[in-house]
Amino acid sequence: MSTDSSPLKDLDVLDAERQERYALSDREAITTDKPREAFRSYSRAEDDPVRAFYRLHHRYQTLDFVKAKKREYLTRDRRRMGIWEAMEFLNTLVDESDPDTGLSQIEHLLQTAEAIRKDGHPRWFILTGLLHDLGKILCLFGEPQWAVVGDTFVTGCAYPDSIVYAEFLRENPDSNVPAYQTLCGIYEPHCGLDNVHLTWGHDEYLYHVVRDYLPEPALAMIRYHSFYPWHREGAYTHLMDAQDAERLRWVQAFNPYDLYSKSAVRPDVAQLRPYYEDLIAEYFPPVLRW
Numbered sequence: 001m002s003t004d005s006s007p008l009k010d011l012d013v014l015d016a017e018r019q020e021r022y023a024l025s026d027r028e029a030i031t032t033d034k035p036r037e038a039f040r041s042y043s044r045a046e047d048d049p050v051r052a053f054y055r056l057h058h059r060y061q062t063l064d065f066v067k068a069k070k071r072e073y074l075t076r077d078r079r080r081m082g083i084w085e086a087m088e089f090l091n092t093l094v095d096e097s098d099p100d101t102g103l104s105q106i107e108h109l110l111q112t113a114e115a116i117r118k119d120g121h122p123r124w125f126i127l128t129g130l131l132h133d134l135g136k137i138l139c140l141f142g143e144p145q146w147a148v149v150g151d152t153f154v155t156g157c158a159y160p161d162s163i164v165y166a167e168f169l170r171e172n173p174d175s176n177v178p179a180y181q182t183l184c185g186i187y188e189p190h191c192g193l194d195n196v197h198l199t200w201g202h203d204e205y206l207y208h209v210v211r212d213y214l215p216e217p218a219l220a221m222i223r224y225h226s227f228y229p230w231h232r233e234g235a236y237t238h239l240m241d242a243q244d245a246e247r248l249r250w251v252q253a254f255n256p257y258d259l260y261s262k263s264a265v266r267p268d269v270a271q272l273r274p275y276y277e278d279l280i281a282e283y284f285p286p287v288l289r290w
């Protein structure tokens with residue numbers, strides 16, 4: 001993969017950037033081991049990997065791109081594997097970050113699930129924590145980072161200013177299509193967020209893989225967990241239907257676990273595995289289509 005398509009050495013950099021972005025407004029914020037200056041110490045803005053990442057993300061995530069990726073991936077004929085197997089597959093994604101300090105993908109999933117479990121939430125909620133980033137296997141199918149991670153937004157309608165690095169959206173070809181730049185664009189007012197085309201990435205992909213097996217709140221958490229302009233910034237109310245208000249509450253309940261569950265204490269994968277294998281078997285068949 002060229003450096004142009006992979007400005008981030010480590011996908012965790014995005015989580016850390018969001019953590020910094022929202023920490024001041026979150027009383028429940030748990031401090032991390034990562035130095036805060038890590039994301040603001042670039043003498044030249046162009047050297048900031050998060051900025052470079054969003055420049056690509058916002059330039060290339062067009063409505064046509066999203067539709068093309070849905071045609072490509074939603075046939076789900078790439079692999080057949082169970083949930084734990086998918087976790088191990090995702091774990092083969094090797095970031096360039098220091099392997100001694102970075103958490104593996106499985107460790108992030110287990111830390112998220114364990115934090116939800118400790119707070120006494122229902123079993124489907126714990127399971128959602130375990131699964132929520134499995135769509136990142138898109139990286140292993142050769143997708144560039146900007147087609148896998150990053151805050152999502154709605155394509156085919158006007159971009160709210162609250163999108164992170166919104167200035168880069170000027171480089172998106174859709175910004176020159178008048179039909180896509182009205183408030184609702186190609187959508188009807190209050191059409192419901194399940195009926196819009198969000199930017200393509202791990203959230204949307206995983207939603208389609210698991211949608212037959214999990215309750216509605218879990219599906220909302222999975223599909224919208226990177227939709228920060230909506231669940232953190234309050235944008236897109238004009239596209240929400242009656243059910244979306246409740247979905248918003250669920251996604252907001254999930255968000256702190258995704259943002260703040262990272263800790264240096266590594267979960268004991270072997271010790272936790274039997275509990276999670278049982279939980280997976282409660283909801284999923286042994287093999288799913290990916």
Ligand SMILES: [Fe+2]
Pocket residue numbers: 132133202225226
């Ligand atoms: Fe995620």
Ligand SMILES: [Fe+2]
Pocket residue numbers: 132133258
């Ligand atoms: Fe996550």
